[in-house]
Amino acid sequence: MLENEAGALSRVAGLFSARGFNIESLTVAATNDPTLSRMTIVSVGDDNIIEQIVKQLEKLIDVVKVVDLTATEHVERELLLVKIDVNPNTQADIDRQIDQFSGKIIDVSEDTYLIEVAGQSKKINEFLDSLDASKILEVSRTGVTGVCQKREG
Amino acid sequence: MKLNGAQILIDCLKSEGVKHIFGYPGGAVLHIYDALNVCTAIDHILVRHEQGAVHAADGYARTSGKCGVALVTSGPGLTNAVTGIATAFTDSIPMVVVSGQVPSPVIGSDAFQEVDAVGITRSCVKHNFLVKNADDIAETVKKAFYIATTGRPGPVLIDITKDATIAETEYEGYPQTIKMRSYQPEVQVDAEQIKKAIAIIEKAKKPIIYSGGGSVIGNASKALTTLTHNTGFPITQTLMGLGAFPATDKQSLGMLGMHGTYESNMAMHDSDCIITVGARFDDRITGNLEKFCPYAKIIHIDIDPSTIGKVVGVDVAIIGQVNDVLQALIQSLDTKKLENIDSWWKQINDWRSVDSMAYRTKQGVIKPQTVIEALYEVTKGEAIVTSDVGQHQMWAAQYYPFDKPRRWINSGGLGTMGFGLPAAMGAKLADPDRDVACVTGDGSIQMMLQELSTMLQYHTPVKIININNGYLGMVRQWQEFFYDKRYSMSYMDALPDFVKLAESYGHIGIKVEKETDLKPALIEAFKQKDRTVFIDILTDPTENVFPMIPSGAGHHEMLLAGRDEMASTNDSGLNLV
Numbered sequence: 001m002l003e004n005e006a007g008a009l010s011r012v013a014g015l016f017s018a019r020g021f022n023i024e025s026l027t028v029a030a031t032n033d034p035t036l037s038r039m040t041i042v043s044v045g046d047d048n049i050i051e052q053i054v055k056q057l058e059k060l061i062d063v064v065k066v067v068d069l070t071a072t073e074h075v076e077r078e079l080l081l082v083k084i085d086v087n088p089n090t091q092a093d094i095d096r097q098i099d100q101f102s103g104k105i106i107d108v109s110e111d112t113y114l115i116e117v118a119g120q121s122k123k124i125n126e127f128l129d130s131l132d133a134s135k136i137l138e139v140s141r142t143g144v145t146g147v148c149q150k151r152e153g
Numbered sequence: 154m155k156l157n158g159a160q161i162l163i164d165c166l167k168s169e170g171v172k173h174i175f176g177y178p179g180g181a182v183l184h185i186y187d188a189l190n191v192c193t194a195i196d197h198i199l200v201r202h203e204q205g206a207v208h209a210a211d212g213y214a215r216t217s218g219k220c221g222v223a224l225v226t227s228g229p230g231l232t233n234a235v236t237g238i239a240t241a242f243t244d245s246i247p248m249v250v251v252s253g254q255v256p257s258p259v260i261g262s263d264a265f266q267e268v269d270a271v272g273i274t275r276s277c278v279k280h281n282f283l284v285k286n287a288d289d290i291a292e293t294v295k296k297a298f299y300i301a302t303t304g305r306p307g308p309v310l311i312d313i314t315k316d317a318t319i320a321e322t323e324y325e326g327y328p329q330t331i332k333m334r335s336y337q338p339e340v341q342v343d344a345e346q347i348k349k350a351i352a353i354i355e356k357a358k359k360p361i362i363y364s365g366g367g368s369v370i371g372n373a374s375k376a377l378t379t380l381t382h383n384t385g386f387p388i389t390q391t392l393m394g395l396g397a398f399p400a401t402d403k404q405s406l407g408m409l410g411m412h413g414t415y416e417s418n419m420a421m422h423d424s425d426c427i428i429t430v431g432a433r434f435d436d437r438i439t440g441n442l443e444k445f446c447p448y449a450k451i452i453h454i455d456i457d458p459s460t461i462g463k464v465v466g467v468d469v470a471i472i473g474q475v476n477d478v479l480q481a482l483i484q485s486l487d488t489k490k491l492e493n494i495d496s497w498w499k500q501i502n503d504w505r506s507v508d509s510m511a512y513r514t515k516q517g518v519i520k521p522q523t524v525i526e527a528l529y530e531v532t533k534g535e536a537i538v539t540s541d542v543g544q545h546q547m548w549a550a551q552y553y554p555f556d557k558p559r560r561w562i563n564s565g566g567l568g569t570m571g572f573g574l575p576a577a578m579g580a581k582l583a584d585p586d587r588d589v590a591c592v593t594g595d596g597s598i599q600m601m602l603q604e605l606s607t608m609l610q611y612h613t614p615v616k617i618i619n620i621n622n623g624y625l626g627m628v629r630q631w632q633e634f635f636y637d638k639r640y641s642m643s644y645m646d647a648l649p650d651f652v653k654l655a656e657s658y659g660h661i662g663i664k665v666e667k668e669t670d671l672k673p674a675l676i677e678a679f680k681q682k683d684r685t686v687f688i689d690i691l692t693d694p695t696e697n698v699f700p701m702i703p704s705g706a707g708h709h710e711m712l713l714a715g716r717d718e719m720a721s722t723n724d725s726g727l728n729l730v
Contacts, residue, residue: 056459
């Protein structure tokens with residue numbers, strides 16, 4: 001959680017590049033309290049690196065609170081928008097796959113589908129893998145957002 | 154009361170107790186300078202380069218313990234200040250830098266003298282602000298001083314747009330207090346951690362205290378001295394920590410690390426209990442991490458949790474103000490019986506007898522170490538010594554034993570050449586009655602020479618001790634050791650006549666070429682209480698800094714002057730920075 005102020009995002013992003021930590025994904029938006037933003041960052045590293053990331057983030061003046069979600073019971077979700085080629089021969093197969101992954105067709109043109117799938121990153125990867133790669137026109141993923149499950153997070 | 158933004162800013166600084174501002178005007182800060190012009194409570198020092206302003210504010214802060222303040226204009230004013238800001242950041246110096254910014258409507262249009270100050274400084278400030286509204290100035294200044302001076306101190310930048318300094322608004326006075334939900338620097342010392350530390354200390358047979366810059370910045374000198382005396386433990390100090398514990402005390406082993414004493418490094422290596430006080434296991438301290446302190450349980454005291462475990466894993470971490478933690482330790486140890494460490498001291502005294510700081514003198518050549526020893530003698534060890542960066546910095550640290558904190562002012566972390574002279578000016582303004590010596594070299598001094606002019610204008614008489622060996626000596630030394638003596642670009646041809654140079658700036662210049670002239674020249678220079686004196690001393694051009702932990706080696710593998718040969722080029726030497 002961080003102050004919803006101009007520049008707060010770049011402080012966090014700058015910290016990761018300056019200290020050589022990697023960012024797999026980063027999502028950020030204001031919360032129900034408009035003065036606060038919630039940022040969910042996915043990074044990879046051993047325990048020492050994750051500990052350093054948490055401590056360095058806590059040092060940023062704009063950061064109000066840092067939680068290592070993977071150390072708690074938590075829920076994480078990601079949203080995928082994917083545009084693919086469809087034709088009468090492949091349509092039935094694709095409809096089935098979308099159903100199987102609880103996806104939604106949100107726009108249809110003469111020969112394309114725009115599909116939405118939400119879920120854990122693993123599910124999104126699996127859905128993308130299930131598609132014929134040569135038919136994928138565009139992929140847009142939001143990156144992971146998450147919250148911990150217990151009352152006080 | 155209706156005031157414009159510039160007047161509000163100056164009133165805020167005055168209310169904050171600021172007495173000196175180091176700065177340089179320009180278009181974006183003209184309103185601020187207009188308001189400053191009628192303020193009698195604050196003296197403004199007009200430097201000759203913005204980097205000098207920030208270093209001077211830095212030297213002022215390190216000497217006085219107060220927050221340094223610098224004021225620069227937008228664009229190049231700010232970019233010139235960046236090296237100074239980064240220097241203060243690396244050494245955790247409390248500082249507020251105010252920079253002008255182009256008017257808010259033209260931000261982002263590549264306006265004249267526009268740079269993204271907040272973006273450029275982000276990674277070298279503790280925090281920064283962009284203020285576009287006069288209404289926000291007072292609260293921002295309060296926050297800036299609060300952030301800069303509390304917790305682990307550091308520089309804070311306030312970038313103010315010109316229109317915010319012009320706009321008039323209702324000013325209700327400088328806020329008395331400030332609360333920030335995202336910044337709470339007060340820390341209670343955890344009694345449980347103290348207990349764990351005591352359990353280790355009680356059993357220690359080979360303890361050592363390793364103290365760093367945190368003991369100086371955290372004003373913990375007294376508590377550190379009490380703890381050291383009460384326990385009877387040996388103590389070693391980092392380059393940044395020198396003076397927190399008196400160097401002439403018999404429990405002091407001197408500096409540790411790359412150019413530390415043999416006894417300090419050997420004791421660190423063999424120790425079974427290291428009490429780390431406000432230090433951060435810098436690479437210049439640890440040497441090869443795989444060989445670092447193999448037998449020790451490590452206790453780490455620091456105000457900044459992110460220093461814990463960053464470089465070296467520790468057994469007990471105690472987060473808090475160094476002074477608070479030391480007080481808690483002193484109290485808890487009061488009733489405890491410690492192990493007898495006589496045999497440990499005997500071992501340490503054996504290492505001491507190696508006399509690792511001994512150096513060979515040579516007929517007809519002035520040794521740089523001799524210069525520092527003479528400086529110590531002439532100033533009776535009572536001067537404030539600032540330094541630049543390189544060999545002379547190491548010799549000053551090695552051969553001028555500091556008995557008090559805030560007497561040794563150097564850029565230890567960032568290693569900024571050019572720091573010494575403006576820092577000396579800041580130090581003299583902070584402590585005008587004390588002798589201030591700037592130990593420098595022919596390379597470093599030329600990076601901030603222009604401040605000689607400021608020093609005349611504001612009457613800050615310091616003594617410049619120029620260790621002139623014609624080389625960028627530390628570069629030359631590493632090229633000798635690690636690059637098969639290929640001296641690429643480390644020889645400085647065409648040096649100026651420093652005596653004439655000093656004279657042209659209105660100061661006194663003295664050249665010393667013979668050792669017999671050294672002490673008389675220093676005595677004469679320090680007699681000139683009201684004048685800046687530039688003492689240009691020609692020293693042995695090939696002298697190296699010893700002892701030295703060679704690249705890739707551990708604390709126990711030090712090389713001593715005249716007794717060990719430095720192995721030439723090797724892979725780990727080439728990888729040193």
